[in-house]
Amino acid sequence: MSLKLDGLASFVAVAESGSISEAARRLHLAKSVVSERLAEVERTLGATLLHRTTRRLSLTEDGAAFLERATRIVREVDEAAADMAERRGTLAGPLRLSAPVTFGRLHLGPALYPFLAAHPGIEMTLEFDDRRVDAAADGFDAVVRHGPLLDSRLVAWKLAPSRRVLVASPAYLARHGTPADAQQLQDHRGIFYTNRGVADWRFEGAEGAVVLRAKSALRLNNGDVMHDAVVAGLGLGLMPSFIAGQSLRTGALQVVDIGLQAPEEWLYVARPQGRPASAKLRALVDWLRSAFGEPPYWEQWRQSGPERPQPAKRRSARPARGS
Incomplete structure (x- = not known):
């Protein structure tokens, strides 16, 4: 029996995302390629790993048992490849992040561009979403978030106060x-x-x-x-x-x-608990902290200077017309 790594990666992506279409998008492959790789894994194992209906996919009992080890194998291979790159003094490999829409547009994107230019071996996928995604279940290496840290399954690095x-x-x-x-x-x-x-x-x-x-x-x-x-x-x-x-x-x-x-509150980067922090993720956190500054540059309005707007003078509040 010989299982191919790309087949395992396709199975893990389908199981985590819940659909072949989403897995194909994450892997940058055609749906037909992911479907064939998944079918090949099942043929090799002689087991059905997924229940397929017209509306959704779900793990079979065999699939659930196989997923844990398959996930560990895929991640260990990725981490081993990244470790070899780091030994050569480079940061490389996939890095998948989720971030809030407005913060991503205003601040995260501009800070990331020079980081990625300095480390061309990193293959970053950045998804903007204001909802609080499940970092582990949705397949993210880390999430960038603002506010209280509500999920105890995450390990967080603080980026800047807010x-x-x-x-x-x-x-x-x-x-x-x-x-x-x-x-x-x-x-x-x-x-x-x-x-x-x-x-x-x-x-x-x-x-x-x-x-x-x-x-x-x-x-x-x-x-x-x-x-x-x-x-x-x-x-x-x-x-x-x-x-x-x-x-x-x-x-x-x-x-x-x-x-x-x-x-x-805080802006922070959080990764799923139980996963080791990769060198590229640690480097990204250090880069962002430096790029944002302490205090962060968007707090400059608090400093004295000609542009600083003073708090509005208090005056008697009157009801708005038509309110």
Whole structure:
């Protein structure tokens, strides 16, 4: 019996992704090639590894038993090849990452381009997705995320601190007034980011966590559109400084000070527990930390200088017309 490594890799990719189409996309192969390799593995083993229906694929009992060892073999071969490259002083091999859409566009992509140019042997796959993907089940080597680390199955490296700030456009504040405290904030319109699980604004007060609500002007699941909606004057937004920072520097947005701050959070890279950290992943983390800086460059609006927008002057908040 002779099993080919490319057949094992195809089986692992199909089992992890749940479909031949997705496995083919991950492996950069035609569906027909993945199907044939999978069929060859089953012929060689004399066992059916997957139940096939018109809607989905699922592991058979034999497939589930075989998957663990097949996965370990494929990863060990990849790691061995990467280790040999590292012994020669190079970083090489596949590296699959997931990252949030807006952070990826604004900051991660620009930081990655010189890293990849410096290490042409790395074959990176970068997928942008604001949902919290399952790093292990979805086949990622690591995920880049912002916020609290909720999955205990992940091992995380911190990249940079991050704190969400309450902001509004000067035009919105001129029309509706500036809330001076939490009570007045409830009379204003808000732009809410729904991928955090709740549409509430959470702050830290002297007596602990404070949850505030404003009237909903717009609920959405994309940071770019959230930023643009706040700049357009539709309402206030509580957004990470890595999104709001540039507009705070130019004055397109202003900080709204209600005497409370959102909890400090982190940008981090996390890998599935139980997998050793490859040299290329460790090198990437070091590179990103250096590229973002300490404090990160998107926090420059907090520093003194001619571009620094001052927090909006408190004035009596008046109800918005038509709200």
